[in-house]
Amino acid sequence: MQVKTFADLDAVSRAAIDDLAALVGASSAPFHIALSGGTTPKRMFDLLVERGKQALPWDRIHLWWGDERCVPPEHPDSNYGMTKQHLIDPLELDVANIHRIIAEDDPNGAARAYNDKLVAALGSPPTFDLVWLGMGPDGHTASLFPKTAALAERAVFCVANQVDSPVTHGATTRITLTYPALNAAKHVRFLAAGADKAGMLATIVTGVRDPDTYPAQGIEGEDVVWLVDTAAASRLA
């Protein structure tokens, strides 16, 4: 695991885009990315739009999601909805390359359907070229929240996870990829910015390994890189 530190969220976002350009440019094959939700990716999406559609081979880039809230796409909490607003619509990306989690109806059915779609497209385990992840103040990533059932899942690649956390403002259901899917990725990039992430980042990176309590610690693979700003890195030695 590597940690690369940048001045601010803007610099983190630009670094993530340069990293994406290098990875996607390494071959001419279809390139499959699992996106994170939340707020951190918004700046990166806006900068991708500023660079223009010609900056990347979007015709062969496929967008998937690492997790989704159980709301309709137009709901303000929808990760797909945020991506549609900040990236998909402004760049007029091909709908055939957009693979949203249809989470608004039956969560368990949605998870099964996404699991099957992932396996059909990317194999078993589904192997993403790149997974972008964020980290919550409680150490969750995707919708792998502390002490939740999804953390123990090793057989399937996408589940409906019952969460009851201050971060989710109480009990809710989230659809999330599981460790077997996330850890099969060729490349994983965490993006984290802001002083509110500093304590947890220090715990995740340098603390005792306890993924059940700090789920971001359960993300492993040969190429996991944290792209963070100086505020988030302020508690790292």
Ligand code: 6PG
């Ligand atoms: C979600 C995300 C989640 C997010 C973290 C960080 O659905 O909320 O996938 O894992 O990445 O909560 O969120 P911020 O970027 O808003 O801090």
